[in-house]
Amino acid sequence: MRVGIMGAGGIAVKMANTLKEMTEASCYAIVSRSIEKAEEFKEAYGFQKAYGSYEEMVQDEKVDLIYIATPHSEHFENAKLCILNKKPVLCEKSFMVNKKQAEEIVALARQEKVFMAEAIWTRYMPSRKLIDNAIGAGKIGEVISITANLGYDVQHKPRIMDPKLAGGALLDVGIYPLTFASMILGDAIEEIISTCTKADTGIDAANAMILKYPEGKMAILHSSILEATEQYGIVHGTKGYLIAKNINNVDVIEIYNPERELVEEILAPEQISGYEYEVLAAKKAIEEGKTECEEAPLDQSVYMMAVMDEMRKQWGIKYPFE
Known part of the structure; x- marks a missing residue:
């Protein structure tokens, strides 16, 4: 091709x-x-x-x-x-x-x-199925909540800071914690609570997001262009928890029991770049x-844009061309 x-x-x-x-x-x-x-x-x-x-x-x-x-x-x-x-x-x-x-x-x-x-890319990677399989096999019990974050110190990059180019943490890195939550808890979000720290240019430089799902399930997410974070996605269940390290290109998945003891480590396959x-x-x-691709249906992409629209509405952020 x-x-x-x-x-x-x-x-x-x-x-x-x-x-x-x-x-x-x-x-x-x-x-x-x-x-x-x-x-x-x-x-x-x-x-x-x-x-x-x-x-x-x-x-x-x-x-x-x-x-x-x-x-x-x-x-x-x-x-x-x-x-x-x-x-x-x-x-x-x-x-x-x-x-x-x-x-x-x-x-x-x-x-x-x-x-x-x-x-x-995270919707297409083998690590997605590895996580799904671990959860589906009941290794951490029923999923109750998720925490995830992705942060880099990239505030020096002009594109990231420019509202005319739709810059900011949310569209650039926040999409990854949001996608991680979506891949595990689905898209039936009942409530969104969020806030952000704004840069001098008016874009969001860091944000915190709480998503509430049916049956009381929750995702607590964070993204930033101000600092490097550990970049973990953690899925908490009734029988333990799962840590997906490097959530925008998962390389290791760790399974822990309720006593916080590591019981299994799953490595993602070798790749060119992902x-x-x-x-x-x-x-x-x-x-x-x-x-369209079954791994990333277009309706899902539209839904994620709607979620981020709601967050920017809560923050009072509009791009100049909107």
């Missing part, structure tokens, strides 16, 4: 390095608003084509899948361009900026019968004639 990448920033580099190691997909085209940057990227990572115009790349008949690696603020227009040109889309998280954009782009993809999926799983899922779906 020949992959084209929109945007030539850091996340595009990670995807390019992943594609280089895959036999099922290849680096085919790179596009940047700067043709010079695109040419440099092409030479550095072994792409066949470099474009200085997004419109040019979507018209290349050889492109089988386009991976959108641009800032959040650009996802809607980039995805729309791909869909209208019948190009399958794998769009980096967060899916869009808000629920309205997500609903519109999903409706367009379904109308045009074009494949689309959110590149929220990005390969979303590419493989997209390839499989496209080859089967499907327009």
